[in-house]
Amino acid sequence: MSKVLLGDVAVEHKETCKGSKDGYPIVGLEHLIPEEITLTAWDEGSENTFSKMFRKGNVLFGRRRAYLKKAAVAPFDGICSGDITVIEAKPDRILPELLPFIIQNDDLFDFAVGKSAGSLSPRVKWEHLKNYEFELPDMEKQKELAELLWAMDNTKKSYQKLIAATDELVKSQFIEMFGDPVKNPFGWPTMTLDQATKEIVSGQCLNGDAGKLQPGQKAVLKVSAVTYGSFDANEYKVLRDTKQITKGVYPQKGDLLFSRANTREYVGATVLIDQDYPELMLPDKLWKLIFKHEIMPMFAKQFLSHPEIRKVLSSMATGTSGSMYNISMEKLKRLEIIVPNINQQKEYIHFVEQSDKSKFELEKALSELTATYKRIIAENLG
Incomplete structure (x- = not known):
């Protein structure tokens, strides 16, 4: 175990797309989900002014408003926003599969926030980020950690899918009982938010x-x-x-x-x-x-x-x-809200509360897993 700087084991990947952008997925800051290490959203074929290239396996770090904790591994080659720093591992110094966990952790984000400049939209530069210091074990231990952390990340995603499915069930029940809230196909009485x-x-x-x-x-x-x-x-x-x-x-x-x-x-x-x-x-x-x-x-x-x-x-x-x-x-007060009778509202709320109980247990398990995941990173890569 030895102390190293991020710049010792990784470099900023600087590559510009000089030809056609056709066929390249586009990643903006909005596609990076806080505290999620895998990239699950992007645009294709959209008009944009981006020219920064990234390659499969690079880590995309949201350098604007670092407190949002946005950093994810690229699953393909693509083009990204200038507000994203593209970080590439030095394979002879660090296992590329482990680098995302070093970057996607609270300690590094705290460091990045402290080095950010700007008032309304603070940004951090690689010149500062590369000075982040952490403990790095030998290659054998790195491989062991990477396998464990990716397995835990997969388990986290399983919990997240179950939580998302619970939310979808609640939305489906709303549609079944009340219909589309904008089109109001059941003809419920309505009020403006000002009236309600x-x-x-x-x-x-x-x-x-x-x-x-x-x-x-x-x-x-x-x-x-x-x-x-x-x-x-x-x-x-x-x-x-x-x-x-x-x-x-x-x-x-x-x-x-x-x-x-x-x-x-x-x-x-x-x-x-x-x-x-x-x-x-x-x-x-x-x-x-x-x-x-x-x-x-x-x-x-x-x-x-x-x-x-x-x-x-x-x-x-x-x-x-x-x-x-x-x-x-003024605009919010003009929004129309449907007004089913109180008994129907209570019936729906009862369904929501039962779903929330199941969701709470899932979120509790996810929270405990996340805490363990963060503790392992802090103890081994702190």
Whole structure:
């Protein structure tokens, strides 16, 4: 076991496509999934300005907003965005199959964040990334680790497929009971979101710093705290100056939070809060939707998270690539929501809750496996 720098065992693959792009898959930053080591999405035949080449087996590292933890192995030759650093292993120094796990780990991402420059869209350069230091075992141990980690990654994907199948079942049940939420083929009564809500409460624009929240302190949530169906209470910035607070909007049990400003992928995301968070405040980019008695919050969440409604919300958002996308309060209030009777909503919610119990057990197993996976990387490649 010896300490090495990333630049000792890998190089930045610098190759430009000078001829025709026909036949090459196109990979943008949006195709890299946070904390997923395999590439599962790309474009083919689309118009683009990319010219950076990558080769099968290279690691594609998302150098913009490294905190998103995007890095994946290329399963083929292709062309990618300039916001992706293409990293190639030196086979005589490191097993190429092990390199992705060194790059796709929390310690390296923390290092990359610390070396990133820029305010709105921070980027890290290979010149800094190559100085990341870690422990590297001998080739025999590398082979053993790579086999173990890839086997664990395959098991993770099996759990993820089962979780995705559970989500699809919930969506199918929605269609069976209520039909397409946009076309409304069953002729349900409808309301605008303005009519269906008692209030839409906006948080406050607050300045905070990275750090661990201590007892007695307050923090403001980041927009990354809310994704579709998921809430991460650890995504926050600590408030050093509480005098800036003019109004405090806190997530409480039963609240439906709506991400009115986010990346293209997550703008319009909703999540139902399952406990009170008296120390966390909502930023101006997260809204709390408070519904009237005709609409149950869980039903509203499922409606707003439906793929067809997500398309509508995405079409409402304005923004440009590389920036936040925003949905205005005015546009959101005009969105129409179907209003089945309360008993039908309750019946559907009961189905969702039963599915969520199964999903919870799967997610728990996945979480434990992921923790073990990360511990093995930290102990052997830290």
